[in-house]
Structure formats: structure tokens, C-alpha cells
Amino acid sequence: MQTSGTFKVALALTLSALLFPLPASALSKNETPHLARAEPGINAQSLSGAYLAAKAAQSEGALDEASRYYEKALTIDPTARPVQVEAMFAFLADGRFDQGAELASKLLDDSDAGKVARIALGIEALRDGEYDAAINHFDLSDSSELDQLLLGHLSAWAQVGKGDSEGAIRRLDELKGPPWFAIFNLYQKGLIYDYSGQPDEARRVLKILLDDKSSVQTSPDTYLAASEAMGRIELAAGNTEAALAGTEYGLALAPAYDPLLFLNKAIEAKETVQPPVATVQEGAAEALFVLGQVINRGDGQQVALLYFQLADALNENSSPKLLSSLAASAEQGKQIDRAIRYYEQIPENSAYRRTADLQMGLDLWFSDRKEEGKTLLAKAIADHPEDLQSHLAYADVLSADKEYTKSSEILARALELAPENGPQNWNIYYQTGIAFERLKEWDKAEPNFRKALELSPDQPQVLNYLGYSLVDMDRNLDEGLDMIRKAVRLRPNDGYIIDSLGWAYYRLGRYDDAVTQLERAVLITPSDPTINDHLGDAYWQVERFREARFQWQRALDGTPAPEDNVVADIKEKLENGLTPAKEDSGETAPDKPLPEKRALADQPADDTSAN
Structure with missing residues (x-):
């Protein structure tokens, strides 16, 4: 899927040159005082000094600091067009939406920034309930396929806000494009039908999506979201068996997916749950979120972060899944403290809390707060004694910290929790082999390495480690050398x-x-x-x-x-x-x-x- 067009054209000037690596904002719009950290003084006394300081901060990935220098530059010369353009992008990507939108209103005619400026103002209008203005801002020509899809979805939700759900559905029907449009259009139709009080139509379109297994290859996140939406719609109607059947679509794809497991508990208890989306703004934010997840890899990560920040601007309170994605974006930008702050905002009773705790433990460990990280991961195991991922994460940091005896014990428990003899278990045996080899217990290490190869014969890591060890110990030299040669062929x-x-x-x-x-x-x-x-x-x-x-x-x-x-x-x-x-x-x-x-x-x- 291409990510060129409306966003990419305008982002090319700034994101590629200015925002790499691009950190996510650590500041929720409603929690700035709580999350603000100690900041260096902004001492630049000239426009060029503030501008260069902003550029230097960006080159280090410190977009929050860069934003503050842009603020300083704009107080020195509020009319400097290059500073306005770059500051708008920095503010939007840093989660300072109101500041970005204020600059956007001055940049509508800018050849490089005008398109993103209009989208930002469209989001602002959507957030404020000014739906005609939003539709007008989203009416952009010369858009890529991805942009056409996104802007069509945002405009459809604005149409819903005007009370015209039928017009919104027609707008989605008119979005013609490549086959991958289908899953996203069906998902948005399902949400709009349910929001507008037409659950039968919502069920119908979501079932079309869920029955089409090619949807999984296009966007696993959207498929899982559709499964969750189906479960919520059926539960709201009192259809317990149908609700469980709805979540089963997603659990067949991801058996350990916490949002669906949490929803299943609510279904079995016949609890009242929130609808898939409760407001027009939530629906538009969901459109941004699912498309952001699709492009959130490689070069698309920078644009995905912008999508997530725009989605956050639409929500009165950041959703747990959006916080998780913003934290992941911060991790990609190596802004570990920022990621931790996002994870800390996820409520304790959220379906995303377990994953947040695991990621936070790993982040703490890798940011040299090792004991805090290990304590949090140990607590995750205590809180979720049957959770395989908690055990694997804890074993990873124990091994990295050279606590091989304890790591081997945790891995043994992980093997008990893992699906029996599944090919995915190769890595557990491999890590166990490493622990025993480091403990100089080769008689225990070698069987684990060989079991890993039995389950997955072409794993270059295992071939390399076992082959090297055999050669290094002067055992089975020909076999060991052949293993290493094969590893090199696999990873030349x-x-x-x-x-x-x-x-x-x-x-x-x-x-x-x-x-x-x-x-x-x-x-x-x-x-x-x-x-x-x-x-x-x-x-x-x-x-x-x-x-x-x-x-x-x-x-x-x-x-x-x-x-x-x-x-x-x-x-x-x-x-x-x-x-x-x-x-x-x-x-x-x-x-x-x-x-x-x-x-x-x-x-x-x-x-x-x-x-």
C-alpha cells in the first residue's frame, strides 16, 4: 500500500528532514501538568538561534524540546513562514494539537503545508461539532488512494454528525478503489449503522467482513476490531451466543488477544458494555486509528504517529488502545520515558493493562532502571500466573542480566504453559539452551538446542549457536561447521x-x-x-x-x-x-x-x- 499523497506530499518537506527519529508526545492534552518533566531553559535570544536549537533537538529525537524552541522563535517573529510551517508539523506530531491548528489557520495557502493544514482544521471542526466546515476542509483534490479513503471516512462521520447517516453510507459506497478498500469501508459502515440505531445492518456488513478471510491479510487490527464490534453489538441486543460467536472470529486469529478475552468475560457475565463507538468523534478517531495501524511500519511510522495524534485530538479522553499505540511509537523513536508515561495512563481495569505492564517492565529494564523493570515483570507473573508472555518477557531480562539459573526456571514454566510441541516453541527451547550453556551445563543445553532445531530446522540463530558451540568445544566438528554454513546461507x-x-x-x-x-x-x-x-x-x-x-x-x-x-x-x-x-x-x-x-x-x- 502506498502512503503518498495528501499527507506524504506535505510531510516530505518536514517529516523526512526534521522529524527523524520522531518521538511520540508524552503529554496528554488533559494531563500536561502531571506529565511535564524538568526542562532546560529556552535561552535562545535570536530567531536563528531558536530555529537552529529546534533543528538540533529534532535531530536528537527530542520533539518536545524542539516544539518549545519553535514557540520561542515564534515569539521573536510570529510571521516567519518557514518557522510557522515547521512548527505546525512539530506541534501536530508532538500532540500539541491546538497550537498546530492555530498555525494551520495561517498556512492554508502554503504550497507545502496547505494540505495538512486543511486536514488539521477539519479535525478541529469535527471535534467542535462544526460538521459542514469539517466536510469542506476534507474536500481535497489530488489525493492518494490512502488519503481518499481516510478523508472519505472522516467526511462520512461528519455527515453522521449532521444527522445524515444515509448520506454517510452513500459516501462510503462511492469510495471506489483497490480491493483493500473493502475491509475498511465495511468496518466503518458497521460502526455507522450501529451508531445510527440500525444493528441489523451493522451485523450484516460486519459479517461480510469477518467471513472474508482475505481481510486478515489486509489489516489484522481492523479484523480484530470488527470481531470486537460484533460481540458488543450482539451483547447489547441480549444475544449471548451470537456475541461469543462474534468474538470467536478474532480469537481464532489471536487466541491471547486481551480485548476479546475481556469482552468474553463480560458476555458470559451478561454485563452492560460500551457500544463500539459512542460519539461521532470516537468514530472518526477510529478511522484514523485503524489506518494508522496499517501503515505503522518502516517509513510509514512517521505518518502513522500523526494519525494517532489526530485521533487523540478527537477524543475527550485518550482510549487505552490509542495510548498503547502512542507508547509503541515512542518506543520506536527510542523515547522510553515517554512510552512509560503513556503506559502509566492506561487504567488498571483495562484490557490493555497486562500488555502495558509487560512493555513497561521491558522499557524500564532497557532504560537502565533494571531492578524496577524486573520487579514489574515479576509482579506480572504473580498477577497472571498462567500467562505465557509474562514468563517469556521476564526470562528475557533475566538472561540479559546473566541470571541464567532463574531464567531457566522461568522458561521451564513457560514451556508448561505453551501449546504442547507447537513449532512456535522452538524459541523457548533455544533460550533454555542458551541459559544452560552459559551455566556450563552442556549436557542440558545441547538437548534443548536440538529440540529447537527439530521444531524449526531452518532457524539461523539456533544453527549458528549450536554449530559454533560444537566447533568451539571440538565436538562433532563437521556437523558444527555445516550448521554454521547453513546459517550463513540463510542470513548472508x-x-x-x-x-x-x-x-x-x-x-x-x-x-x-x-x-x-x-x-x-x-x-x-x-x-x-x-x-x-x-x-x-x-x-x-x-x-x-x-x-x-x-x-x-x-x-x-x-x-x-x-x-x-x-x-x-x-x-x-x-x-x-x-x-x-x-x-x-x-x-x-x-x-x-x-x-x-x-x-x-x-x-x-x-x-x-x-x-
């Missing part, structure tokens, strides 16, 4: 796995082959200290002594820095070279990390192309 552009192959050749005394592979690995991952150290060793063995010392020095200067014992080993090699004893014994630096141990969280997607 992974520097860490290629490093494994090169180091395996080194251990076997095949130094020329080692140099060839390790040079490839360094080209792909040039700053990794372990790979540079390995290449230095290989160069020494083929009597390229000057190059060896150069690589060892690079290893010392690499990122992340080597561990202290490795630093000592490298310094000794820089001073004395490789001694004959080391050449003959094949010793390596103590606790030398394997490639997969160094980069488990950062592995690239599988690449199955040939070398």
Missing part, C-alpha cells in the same frame, strides 16, 4: 553469523579461510569489537602483523566497549602479539561471547537469498 548479510563461520575456521586452523570470512563480517559490522578482535587474530596467523594490531586497536575503540577481561587480553596482544602457546592451544579470550549472545535483540530479518 548477518555480520555476527559470518563471524561465527570465520572463527570456526580459525579454531580449525584454516586461517586463510578465517581471514576471508572475518573480513566479510567486518565490512558488514565494522565497529563490533569481537569481530575486529577475531580478524586481528586471523591476520596475525597469516603474518599480516601490522593489520592485526590495527584490528586489535579497533576492537578496543569499538562500540560497545569490550569487557574488562577482553580488554586486558587485547592489550597484551598489542604488546606481544600472539604467543606460540596461544597459537597451539587455540585459546580464546575468557567467556568470549558468541555472536548470537551479543545481539539477540538486534538480529535482522531472515534473508534466505544465496551468497
Whole structure:
């Protein structure tokens, strides 16, 4: 699906140049005082100084700080058009909607920002119940397919606000486009029919959507939302069995999807639940949300964030699922504190609370608040003792913190909770194997690695780890080397796995082959200290002594820095070279990390192309 058109044209000037990486706003429109953090003083005294400070803040991903510098720049010269344009985009993306809309009113005729300005003003009009004005602003020419769909949906909800639901449905029927339009149009029709008091028609169109399994490939999030809407509509009508049948569509796709599991509990208890959407503004926000979820990957993440912020502007109170998406956007922008603040706003009784707790625990751990993170994840297990994901998340951070004994215990419980012998269980066995290998209990590690390969024979991580370990321990050398070669074939552009192959050749005394592979690995991952150290060793063995010392020095200067014992080993090699004893014994630096141990969280997607 293309994301060009109305948004992309106007965003090209600013989002690509100014907002990478783009953090989500940590500030809810209703909770600014609560969420405000200590801020540096805005000391710029000139327009150029404030502008450059804003640009610098943006380059670091600090969009909130950039917004404050734009505010300063605009107090110095409120009429500076380039500052107005860039500040509007920054304010909208940072969740400062009212400030963005104020600037939008001045930029309607701007060739670069005019389209986004009109959309922002249309959202403002929709929020304020000025539905004719909203429709007028959304009437844009030269739009992409995606924009036509979004603007058509927003205009349809404005039409509903005018009391013309039939006209809204006609507007959706007139939205002609590629086949992927269907799921979104059907979902919005279902919501509009239900909101306008026509539940039979809502059931009819939602069932068409849910019975079309191709909808799942187009937008799993919309499919799940439609399943939830069907359950709510049937429950409101007192049709308990039909309500459960409605949620079953989504649970067949995602058995652990909390919103549907929570709804099922309400259905079984015959509780009163909220309708799919309760206001026109909620309906329009849902249109923005589901399309934002579709494009929320790669280059589309920046536009998706803007969709989420516009949806937030329409809602009087941020919905839990929108808070979750804004938190995820903040995580993508490496704004961890921001993400945590979003998660903290999700109510304790929300269907999204469990996932929020897990993500918050992981975020705390990765932001160096490790004990807080582990405490929160341990609490998640205590609160949800049958939840597989809680156990896996906790085991991950325990392993990363080198608490391998405790991690292996949690993984054993995770295996009890997992579907029996399912192919997806390979990763549990793999992580268990790592824990035991790190504990130097190879008799327990190897069966877990082999079970992981039995369940999923082409996992390059497992092939690499097991193959490398076999070679490193001088066991089953041919089998181990074949495993590593296969891993390289599966991931020919992974520097860490290629490093494994090169180091395996080194251990076997095949130094020329080692140099060839390790040079490839360094080209792909040039700053990794372990790979540079390995290449230095290989160069020494083929009597390229000057190059060896150069690589060892690079290893010392690499990122992340080597561990202290490795630093000592490298310094000794820089001073004395490789001694004959080391050449003959094949010793390596103590606790030398394997490639997969160094980069488990950062592995690239599988690449199955040939070398």
C-alpha cells in the first residue's frame, strides 16, 4: 500500500528532514501538568538561534524540546513562514494539537503545508461539532488512494454528525478503489449503522467482513476490531451466543488477544458494555486509528504517529488502545520515558493493562532502571500466573542480566504453559539452551538446542549457536561447521553469523579461510569489537602483523566497549602479539561471547537469498 499523497506530499518537506527519529508526545492534552518533566531553559535570544536549537533537538529525537524552541522563535517573529510551517508539523506530531491548528489557520495557502493544514482544521471542526466546515476542509483534490479513503471516512462521520447517516453510507459506497478498500469501508459502515440505531445492518456488513478471510491479510487490527464490534453489538441486543460467536472470529486469529478475552468475560457475565463507538468523534478517531495501524511500519511510522495524534485530538479522553499505540511509537523513536508515561495512563481495569505492564517492565529494564523493570515483570507473573508472555518477557531480562539459573526456571514454566510441541516453541527451547550453556551445563543445553532445531530446522540463530558451540568445544566438528554454513546461507548479510563461520575456521586452523570470512563480517559490522578482535587474530596467523594490531586497536575503540577481561587480553596482544602457546592451544579470550549472545535483540530479518 502506498502512503503518498495528501499527507506524504506535505510531510516530505518536514517529516523526512526534521522529524527523524520522531518521538511520540508524552503529554496528554488533559494531563500536561502531571506529565511535564524538568526542562532546560529556552535561552535562545535570536530567531536563528531558536530555529537552529529546534533543528538540533529534532535531530536528537527530542520533539518536545524542539516544539518549545519553535514557540520561542515564534515569539521573536510570529510571521516567519518557514518557522510557522515547521512548527505546525512539530506541534501536530508532538500532540500539541491546538497550537498546530492555530498555525494551520495561517498556512492554508502554503504550497507545502496547505494540505495538512486543511486536514488539521477539519479535525478541529469535527471535534467542535462544526460538521459542514469539517466536510469542506476534507474536500481535497489530488489525493492518494490512502488519503481518499481516510478523508472519505472522516467526511462520512461528519455527515453522521449532521444527522445524515444515509448520506454517510452513500459516501462510503462511492469510495471506489483497490480491493483493500473493502475491509475498511465495511468496518466503518458497521460502526455507522450501529451508531445510527440500525444493528441489523451493522451485523450484516460486519459479517461480510469477518467471513472474508482475505481481510486478515489486509489489516489484522481492523479484523480484530470488527470481531470486537460484533460481540458488543450482539451483547447489547441480549444475544449471548451470537456475541461469543462474534468474538470467536478474532480469537481464532489471536487466541491471547486481551480485548476479546475481556469482552468474553463480560458476555458470559451478561454485563452492560460500551457500544463500539459512542460519539461521532470516537468514530472518526477510529478511522484514523485503524489506518494508522496499517501503515505503522518502516517509513510509514512517521505518518502513522500523526494519525494517532489526530485521533487523540478527537477524543475527550485518550482510549487505552490509542495510548498503547502512542507508547509503541515512542518506543520506536527510542523515547522510553515517554512510552512509560503513556503506559502509566492506561487504567488498571483495562484490557490493555497486562500488555502495558509487560512493555513497561521491558522499557524500564532497557532504560537502565533494571531492578524496577524486573520487579514489574515479576509482579506480572504473580498477577497472571498462567500467562505465557509474562514468563517469556521476564526470562528475557533475566538472561540479559546473566541470571541464567532463574531464567531457566522461568522458561521451564513457560514451556508448561505453551501449546504442547507447537513449532512456535522452538524459541523457548533455544533460550533454555542458551541459559544452560552459559551455566556450563552442556549436557542440558545441547538437548534443548536440538529440540529447537527439530521444531524449526531452518532457524539461523539456533544453527549458528549450536554449530559454533560444537566447533568451539571440538565436538562433532563437521556437523558444527555445516550448521554454521547453513546459517550463513540463510542470513548472508548477518555480520555476527559470518563471524561465527570465520572463527570456526580459525579454531580449525584454516586461517586463510578465517581471514576471508572475518573480513566479510567486518565490512558488514565494522565497529563490533569481537569481530575486529577475531580478524586481528586471523591476520596475525597469516603474518599480516601490522593489520592485526590495527584490528586489535579497533576492537578496543569499538562500540560497545569490550569487557574488562577482553580488554586486558587485547592489550597484551598489542604488546606481544600472539604467543606460540596461544597459537597451539587455540585459546580464546575468557567467556568470549558468541555472536548470537551479543545481539539477540538486534538480529535482522531472515534473508534466505544465496551468497
